[in-house]
Amino acid sequence: MDTTTNTSFRKILEELEERITVLPAPYPRYVVFLSSSNGQERARVTTITANDFQDLKHQLTRAHLKPQRSAKFLRLDWVASVRAMPYGDYVKALQVVKRNYSRKGLSFDAAFNRALTEAEINANALLYRGAKVPHCEVNLNNLKVYWKRRFAEAVQMPAPSDMIYLFTSEGLFREKNDDVVTRLLPTGPNAGRRTFNMNEPPQLESVIRDGARYLANEVNTDGTFNYGWFPCFDRPIDHYNTLRHASSTYALSEAYGLLRTETLRASIERSLHHLATKRIIQPLGPTGPAYLVDLANEIKLGGNAVAILAICKHAQTTGDRQYIPLAERLGEGILSMKRADGSFNHVLHADSLELKQQRRTVYYDGEAAFALVRLHEITGDARWLEAVRQAVAQFIEKDYWQYNDHWLAYCMAELLRHDPDPEYVRFAVRNVKDYLGFIAGRITTFPTLLELCCATRLLIRQALEDPALRPCLEGLNLPSFVNAMEARAQYLANGVFFPEVAMHFRNPERIMGSFFIRHHGFRVRIDDVEHYLSGLIAYRDYLDDREAFASMVGK
Numbered sequence: 001m002d003t004t005t006n007t008s009f010r011k012i013l014e015e016l017e018e019r020i021t022v023l024p025a026p027y028p029r030y031v032v033f034l035s036s037s038n039g040q041e042r043a044r045v046t047t048i049t050a051n052d053f054q055d056l057k058h059q060l061t062r063a064h065l066k067p068q069r070s071a072k073f074l075r076l077d078w079v080a081s082v083r084a085m086p087y088g089d090y091v092k093a094l095q096v097v098k099r100n101y102s103r104k105g106l107s108f109d110a111a112f113n114r115a116l117t118e119a120e121i122n123a124n125a126l127l128y129r130g131a132k133v134p135h136c137e138v139n140l141n142n143l144k145v146y147w148k149r150r151f152a153e154a155v156q157m158p159a160p161s162d163m164i165y166l167f168t169s170e171g172l173f174r175e176k177n178d179d180v181v182t183r184l185l186p187t188g189p190n191a192g193r194r195t196f197n198m199n200e201p202p203q204l205e206s207v208i209r210d211g212a213r214y215l216a217n218e219v220n221t222d223g224t225f226n227y228g229w230f231p232c233f234d235r236p237i238d239h240y241n242t243l244r245h246a247s248s249t250y251a252l253s254e255a256y257g258l259l260r261t262e263t264l265r266a267s268i269e270r271s272l273h274h275l276a277t278k279r280i281i282q283p284l285g286p287t288g289p290a291y292l293v294d295l296a297n298e299i300k301l302g303g304n305a306v307a308i309l310a311i312c313k314h315a316q317t318t319g320d321r322q323y324i325p326l327a328e329r330l331g332e333g334i335l336s337m338k339r340a341d342g343s344f345n346h347v348l349h350a351d352s353l354e355l356k357q358q359r360r361t362v363y364y365d366g367e368a369a370f371a372l373v374r375l376h377e378i379t380g381d382a383r384w385l386e387a388v389r390q391a392v393a394q395f396i397e398k399d400y401w402q403y404n405d406h407w408l409a410y411c412m413a414e415l416l417r418h419d420p421d422p423e424y425v426r427f428a429v430r431n432v433k434d435y436l437g438f439i440a441g442r443i444t445t446f447p448t449l450l451e452l453c454c455a456t457r458l459l460i461r462q463a464l465e466d467p468a469l470r471p472c473l474e475g476l477n478l479p480s481f482v483n484a485m486e487a488r489a490q491y492l493a494n495g496v497f498f499p500e501v502a503m504h505f506r507n508p509e510r511i512m513g514s515f516f517i518r519h520h521g522f523r524v525r526i527d528d529v530e531h532y533l534s535g536l537i538a539y540r541d542y543l544d545d546r547e548a549f550a551s552m553v554g555k
Helices: 008-017 053-061 061-067 087-094 120-124 140-151 200-216 241-261 262-279 301-318 326-337 362-380 382-397 406-419 422-430 438-442 448-465 476-493 526-553
Strands: 031-035 044-050 073-086 104-106 164-174 183-184 228-230 289-294 299-300 347-349 355-357
Touching: 008 053, 008 073, 008 362, 031 053, 031 061, 053 289, 061 526, 073 087, 073 104, 087 164, 104 120, 104 526, 200 241, 200 262, 200 526, 228 526, 241 262, 241 289, 241 301, 241 526, 262 289, 262 301, 289 301, 301 326, 301 362, 326 362, 326 382, 362 382, 362 406, 382 406, 382 422, 406 448, 422 448, 438 448, 438 476, 448 476, 448 526, 476 526
Parallel strands: none
Antiparallel strands: 031 044, 031 073, 073 164, 104 164, 164 183, 289 299, 299 347, 347 355
């Protein structure tokens, strides 16, 4: 080992020697991928093969690799197992794999001279053909570009009968100036990231803090957000959506309630000011109803709702009530969209206030009812609560439980605090009871499932404490509910842009600490981050009550 090898790299080598897998013939005995990034550019990857560990260590510590060894982010992955198969069979097998969920590396030769890790494949969209193709499929254009960068030559695609080599891997990660060597989870649903326990409050708070910091930093000086990014190629998402602007501000205010940082507060103030002065109209005058205007000059029921939620949460966490009168006017806007039977119209033309679409998405109904409950709580005005009661009567009559909607769960949990009606508990139970297997086992991170569980948990807790309501929980397996909620929370770690994950994307610094949606090209959009934050913040509240709640449900 040369003198350029620093202490942290020595620790990596010691850990590597202890853990590395020996491969059988005809493969090299050891195959290691050395990946490094300065934090601003996509990782550079070097493949090293050796037939004894001393030779492997010698190669890893050679002088020409010093820039990689001393980089901000350093990752070592080694091949743990190999499976040979014809390329044509591989292409067919990909047709049943959800896009971006291929979790194995790929070598075009048994010697691993031309091999790509799972992280390289996914971060460069090599098996992603866009949102219209639901499964993995080779993207030849992306492969050509990355292959040239990686191997400095043109790719030669194998014939269907040529053998290719799928491999599993394990890894280690180190940040510069940090002697801690982090073990990365092996190939599987959690592959390539650190071990992370959402049930440990300090760990959970760290991802909440990083996610909130990311979202706050996406608020520009004029109060608009950077709407989102496709991180494989660092491309912005161009269109804008004011409903998601408002709901993301709501999540920031939730985060402020936990973290209390001035950076968060300043971003929230800029965002709310922009909404109030640039995006909300009062076409009938300053005492008339207000409406949030969105794309295509639309007024959306859900837009008004999340704007109210953002304002109310801001007032609750800061004590600043300057926007509450505006929230009341937005509430009037929601009431103007109420139908005679208590249900809501969903979309109006902003120019004329004429109906554009009676129904668009069930989410709008739950958002509106939840917002009006919150508006009642902060103003004390009973008419908001009465409107919610009427709407919820419609939700119950029309079996809205079938939508398993997290916004409805929020609404029912809040409403039950004011009206301990058994029907509300029965509805909330039906909203989740046949969905627990999906919540626990869904392959996508689906952060709104955690919101659904955390909101429903609050209702369950109240019902367990009330003898008149407790029988309404019959039919819901409470231990299974807790298991599903906790499993979903843990699975959300697979949507965190930890440094060891972000380093393989085009601009790691931009996305570090944010949350992504893997099957949408690892998309990072403000509402994606919002839902992760809302769910994880609610889960943090649950951890404070975890032991007591477990006792109540008999777990």
